[in-house]
Amino acid sequence: MKLDGVSSRTIWLDSDGWSVGIIDQTVLPHTLVRLTLKTVEDAAHAIKSMQVRGAPLIGVTAAYGVALAMRADASDAGLDRAVRFLGEQRPTAVNLRWALEDLRATLAPLAVDARAAAAYDRAGKLAEDDVETCRQIGVNGLRLIADIAGKKGGRPVNVLTHCNAGWLACVDWGTATSPIYQAHDAGINVHVWVDETRPRNQGAALTAFELLQHGVPHSLIADNAGGHFMQRGDVDLVIVGTDRVTANGDVANKIGTYLKALAAKDTGVPFYVALPYSTIDWRTDRGADIPIEERSEDEVLRVQGKLANGDVGSVLIAADGTPARNPAFDMTPARLVTGFITERGICPASREGLKSLYPEKTSAAA
Numbered sequence: 001m002k003l004d005g006v007s008s009r010t011i012w013l014d015s016d017g018w019s020v021g022i023i024d025q026t027v028l029p030h031t032l033v034r035l036t037l038k039t040v041e042d043a044a045h046a047i048k049s050m051q052v053r054g055a056p057l058i059g060v061t062a063a064y065g066v067a068l069a070m071r072a073d074a075s076d077a078g079l080d081r082a083v084r085f086l087g088e089q090r091p092t093a094v095n096l097r098w099a100l101e102d103l104r105a106t107l108a109p110l111a112v113d114a115r116a117a118a119a120y121d122r123a124g125k126l127a128e129d130d131v132e133t134c135r136q137i138g139v140n141g142l143r144l145i146a147d148i149a150g151k152k153g154g155r156p157v158n159v160l161t162h163c164n165a166g167w168l169a170c171v172d173w174g175t176a177t178s179p180i181y182q183a184h185d186a187g188i189n190v191h192v193w194v195d196e197t198r199p200r201n202q203g204a205a206l207t208a209f210e211l212l213q214h215g216v217p218h219s220l221i222a223d224n225a226g227g228h229f230m231q232r233g234d235v236d237l238v239i240v241g242t243d244r245v246t247a248n249g250d251v252a253n254k255i256g257t258y259l260k261a262l263a264a265k266d267t268g269v270p271f272y273v274a275l276p277y278s279t280i281d282w283r284t285d286r287g288a289d290i291p292i293e294e295r296s297e298d299e300v301l302r303v304q305g306k307l308a309n310g311d312v313g314s315v316l317i318a319a320d321g322t323p324a325r326n327p328a329f330d331m332t333p334a335r336l337v338t339g340f341i342t343e344r345g346i347c348p349a350s351r352e353g354l355k356s357l358y359p360e361k362t363s364a365a366a
């Protein structure tokens with residue numbers, strides 16, 4: 001996608017052929033800072049501090065993190081250490097485990113001196129695969145938007161989304177936003193309600209920024225406003241991303257997703273979850289077993305933005321000493337989800353639905 005008019009991806013190999021470039025998402029949209037990762041520690045820090053975030057991008061960054069680690073120590077112990085260390089950085093997005101297991105399986109059978117080159121090659125392939133997978137999710141999701149557009153006679157199709165499941169969360173295109181970009185590019189009149197997504201405001205800071213850059217009509221709304229717009233008939237469709245879908249179709253996504261799904265159910269608004277195959281956790285049977293990341297109280301107690309002096313900083317919004325809790329994700333039961341939009345097509349949010357698209361997979365309870 002484009003950033004200030006220039007085609008960009010969220011992660012790339014620098015011109016030296018081994019260090020890894022990323023966009024620092026902690027200061028967007030106010031400042032565009034590109035960072036260079038040179039060590040596995042840099043990659044781990046980027047994931048933990050959310051310089052990179054979003055399930056697919058976390059996975060690809062971890063893959064490059066293994067490649068950086070292999071430059072320093074490609075022994076069996078070095079590979080084990082890198083996989084364990086990177087895997088500890090964030091618990092909920094299963095793409096992290098998926099990418100690390102892929103790298104381990106690719107590298108372990110190789111001679112030690114072949115591992116670094118093979119790791120770069122594999123990380124590059126995972127990045128390219130993510131681009132094509134997300135593009136295909138968009139092709140499949142576009143049909144839903146086009147169907148609604150056909151019934152609305154030129155009036156805008158209103159899509160609500162939560163958090164950032166856009167191209168900044170992936171390598172390109174995004175998952176939830178890919179159908180939106182493709183609908184807009186196809187000339188469909190589409191408008192997006194963007195949940196601000198407290199506490200870190202990924203909707204305000206990242207999704208609204210992306211849509212603005214691409215010229216897609218949108219309105220930023222307070223998290224609490226979604227149900228109101230659904231009740232009034234102002235939302236045709238919800239599309240969100242996910243960090244992990246369990247074998248029975250339960251969905252973990254950014255905190256607040258569950259409430260949107262409840263409101264959508266009550267108001268009869270279709271609620272779709274867009275995901276690549278790498279987000280399905282076939283080994284975990286139900287959403288209650290997904291580890292939910294707990295983050296710092298500060299993210300709730302403070303709000304980050306551009307200060308009057310132009311710096312990016314934060315302000316305290318509660319009395320000093322106020323205790324807070326900050327679960328970063330919640331679980332939406334499959335029964336509240338209308339369907340999954342994947343690279344292989346659209347299916348019901350259920351064990352059977354997932355199996356219909358991925359017959360070669362076996363789940364824990366299958």
Ligand SMILES: CSC[C@@H](O)[C@@H](O)C(=O)COP(=O)(O)O
Nearest residue numbers: 053054055165169175241242254
């Ligand atoms: C295509 S990204 C899907 C999810 O990763 C996204 O919706 C989300 O919850 C991101 O959370 P974050 O905490 O910003 O990494």
